[in-house]
Amino acid sequence: MEKWDDNKAWFLxxxxxxxxxxxxxxxxxxxxxxxxxxxMAPGQGIFVGPEWYREVLHxxxxxxxxxxxxxxxxxxxxxxxxxxIAVALTLPSKGWKVSACLVLLALPLLIPWNVVGTxxxxxxxxxxxxxxxxxxxxxxIPYNYTADPMDSWLTVVIMDIWxxxxxxxxxxxxGLQAIPEAYxxxxxxxxxxxxxxxxxxxxxxxxxxxxxxxxxxxMDSFMIYTEPFVLTGGGPGxxxxxxxxxxxxxxxxxxxxxxxxxxxxxxxxxxLLLSYIFYTVITNLxxxxxx
Amino acid sequence: xxxxxxxxxxxxxxxxxLLPIYWLVNMSFQTTEEILGTFxxxxxxxxxxxxRMIFTDSSWYMGYINSIKYVLLNTVISLSVALPAAYAFSxxxxxxxxxMFFWLLTNRMSPPAVFLLPFFNFYQTVGLFDTHIAVAxxxxxxxxxxxxxxxxxxxxxxxREIDETAFIDGxxxxxxxxTIFIPLVKAGIGVTAFFCFMFSWxxxxxxxxxxxxxxxxxxxxxxxTISAAGMDWGGLAAAGVLTMIPGAIVIWFVRNYMxxxxxxxxx
Numbered sequence: 029m030e031k032w033d034d035n036k037a038w039f040l041x042x043x044x045x046x047x048x049x050x051x052x053x054x055x056x057x058x059x060x061x062x063x064x065x066x067x068m069a070p071g072q073g074i075f076v077g078p079e080w081y082r083e084v085l086h087x088x089x090x091x092x093x094x095x096x097x098x099x100x101x102x103x104x105x106x107x108x109x110x111x112x113i114a115v116a117l118t119l120p121s122k123g124w125k126v127s128a129c130l131v132l133l134a135l136p137l138l139i140p141w142n143v144v145g146t147x148x149x150x151x152x153x154x155x156x157x158x159x160x161x162x163x164x165x166x167x168x169i170p171y172n173y174t175a176d177p178m179d180s181w182l183t184v185v186i187m188d189i190w191x192x193x194x195x196x197x198x199x200x201x202x203g204l205q206a207i208p209e210a211y212x213x214x215x216x217x218x219x220x221x222x223x224x225x226x227x228x229x230x231x232x233x234x235x236x237x238x239x240x241x242x243x244x245x246x247m248d249s250f251m252i253y254t255e256p257f258v259l260t261g262g263g264p265g266x267x268x269x270x271x272x273x274x275x276x277x278x279x280x281x282x283x284x285x286x287x288x289x290x291x292x293x294x295x296x297x298x299x300l301l302l303s304y305i306f307y308t309v310i311t312n313l314x315x316x317x318x319x
Numbered sequence: 320x321x322x323x324x325x326x327x328x329x330x331x332x333x334x335x336x337l338l339p340i341y342w343l344v345n346m347s348f349q350t351t352e353e354i355l356g357t358f359x360x361x362x363x364x365x366x367x368x369x370x371r372m373i374f375t376d377s378s379w380y381m382g383y384i385n386s387i388k389y390v391l392l393n394t395v396i397s398l399s400v401a402l403p404a405a406y407a408f409s410x411x412x413x414x415x416x417x418x419m420f421f422w423l424l425t426n427r428m429s430p431p432a433v434f435l436l437p438f439f440n441f442y443q444t445v446g447l448f449d450t451h452i453a454v455a456x457x458x459x460x461x462x463x464x465x466x467x468x469x470x471x472x473x474x475x476x477x478x479r480e481i482d483e484t485a486f487i488d489g490x491x492x493x494x495x496x497x498t499i500f501i502p503l504v505k506a507g508i509g510v511t512a513f514f515c516f517m518f519s520w521x522x523x524x525x526x527x528x529x530x531x532x533x534x535x536x537x538x539x540x541x542x543x544t545i546s547a548a549g550m551d552w553g554g555l556a557a558a559g560v561l562t563m564i565p566g567a568i569v570i571w572f573v574r575n576y577m578x579x580x581x582x583x584x585x586x
Contacts, residue, residue, distance in 0.1 A: 031410060031411055031412045032410060032411050032412065033411070033412050033413070034411045034412075034413060035413045035414050036413075037407040037410070037411035037413040037416070038407075038413055038414070040403040040404055040406060040407035040411075041403075041404045041407050041408075041413075041419060043399075043400040043403065043404065044400045044401060044403075044404040044423065044463055044467060045419070046400075047396065047400050047456070047459050047463060048423060048426055048459060048460060048463050048464070050456060051438075051456055051457050051459060051460045052426050052429075052460055054437070054441050055434050055437035055438050055441050056429075056434075056437075058436075058437035058440065058441065059434070059437055062437075111332075114328065115328070115329065115332050117325070118325040118326070118328045118329040118332075119329065127574050129329070129333070130570075130574050131567065131570055131571060131574055132333060132336065132337065133336070134517075134566070134567075134570045135336070135340060135563060135566075135567065136336065136340075137517055137521075137566075138517055138520065138521065138562075138563055138565075138566030138567065138570070139521065139559070139562060139563055139566075140520065140521045140522075140523060140537070140538040140541075140562050141521050141522070141523055141538075142523050142538050142541060142542055143538065143541065143558075143559045143562050146541070146555060146559060147339050147340070147342070147343050147559060148339065150342065150343070150346060150354075150552065150556070151338075151339045151342045151343075155358070156354060156355060156358055157342070158338060158339075158341075158342045158360075159338075159339075161358055190335065190336065190339060194336070240468075247427060247428050250430075251428075251430040251431070253430075253431070253524060254523050254524060258542075271430075272430050275430070276435070279435070279436055280435070280436070285436070292430070295430055296428065296429050296430070299428040299429075299430070300425060300428055303428055
């Protein structure tokens with residue numbers, strides 16, 4: 029659609045700008061301010077320039093947390109996106125069953141994040157939780173998410189899959205619903221296989237919603253805090269201490285405001301950069317596919 | 320009804336989805352002693368005591384009222400600023416439009432943990448600390464960009480000829496916008512409202528940081544119980560079950576449109 033050229037449109041955007049800027053700009057500037065100062069007491073800071081940045085970038089604990097975060101986010105994306113597509117393909121296309129499925133699917137999305145953590149605490153407890161007891165007693169596999177780092181990590185991943193795959197399903201379902209019936213009829217006449225229909229009709233048509241799904245899931249999983257905080261508290265050891273937890277410990281636990289602020293800005297830029305890469309890659313992938 | 324592979328996959332998935340929720344509901348009807356003492360698939364001594372406790376203790380039920388207040392405020396603010404902006408993005412090319420759109424999205428990428436302390440200071444300075452409006456405004460940071468994004472998709476799906484015809488017929492912009500355009504994007508508004516409601520309802524960190532007593536959300540009330548000596552699992556489970564209900568009601572209203580918004584328009 030050709031758009032009108034009109035700078036007066038700015039008046040329509042102004043309210044959004046003001047509301048977001050109110051909460052975004054001053055706090056962000058405060059963070060920038062902290063990141064270049066050594067703060068002894070409120071109101072007493074000494075300008076230290078890039079020192080905190082240098083310190084934070086050379087912190088091996090931060091490198092570990094960063095690596096852990098990357099592995100976590102990519103694991104979660106690698107499972108949730110294909111699973112979401114698969115489940116979306118199995119959803120019925122009309123009738124009351126769709127409504128029922130959609131409402132059920134949305135349930136995990138509507139639970140406050142610390143409640144999600146609480147649910148999984150009791151669900152996976154080896155003594156009283158359904159999953160914990162089943163895995164230990166019925167399957168005979170020793171499982172204890174509070175003691176074993178691997179179990180703990182897996183529990184956080186499965187919790188995230190449980191929590192967020194529905195979002196991917198909803199988005200993919202939206203994409204699938206938008207495909208005109210004529211496409212499927214044409215494929216039938218050509219005798220296309222189920223796989224060909226998926227590969228050349230459904231997948232390309234889902235590109236737009238998949239982009240949103242990948243970006244939203246990436247951003248949110250990269251910033252995950254509340255759920256692992258409630259479930260494992262970052263432990264055992266540091267096995268589930270992701271970047272946000274590391275940062276919060278630094279800023280509130282140890283009150284290292286300067287380094288925490290410097291780290292915050294680096295964190296933000298990393299998310300920005302990776303989101304941009306995802307955006308570019310997915311846009312270009314689409315160009316190779318016949319439309 | 321024939322059962323095929325696809326239905327089996329779907330049923331398995333729904334089972335995985337519902338089991339943890341079932342476990343929470345199951346616990347909410349048990350006493351804390353039964354929860355900790357025995358492993359039972361259904362409540363042996365069915366009790367409503369946990370729910371009664373929540374509905375009679377004001378420090379519990381006020382949590383729900385506070386949460387609902389700021390969530391509704393946030394939804395109203397997000398929608399009313401996002402509607403004109405989304406219209407501008409879907410209809411006009413203007414100086415810096417792409418940058419503005421991207422800047423909005425970057426606010427969704429800033430980890431709330433980054434902002435906790437500055438937010439606390441800032442809202443205290445402007446005198447909004449521990450008010451519902453403070454949480455509502457803070458949540459705008461991630462809801463407004465999303466609202467603009469979804470609404471823009473819906474609006475781009477509406478042909479521009481409708482605008483042109485209305486203006487030729489002598490409609491002023493506000494009259495056209497409110498009497499013709501908004502009714503056309505009703506579905507989009509419903510979907511957007513759902514997403515704003517959802518993300519504001521589930522957020523804990525900012526809401527907890529910006530409130531102490533008067534506007535304390537339910538999710539924060541629940542963390543208090545977690546840290547108390549001798550955890551009240553039954554009460555916690557009942558509170559958890561109740562947090563799902565408002566969202567489930569909202570979703571029932573928008574279920575038919577919920578998924579459509581994202582499929583329209585450009586990304």
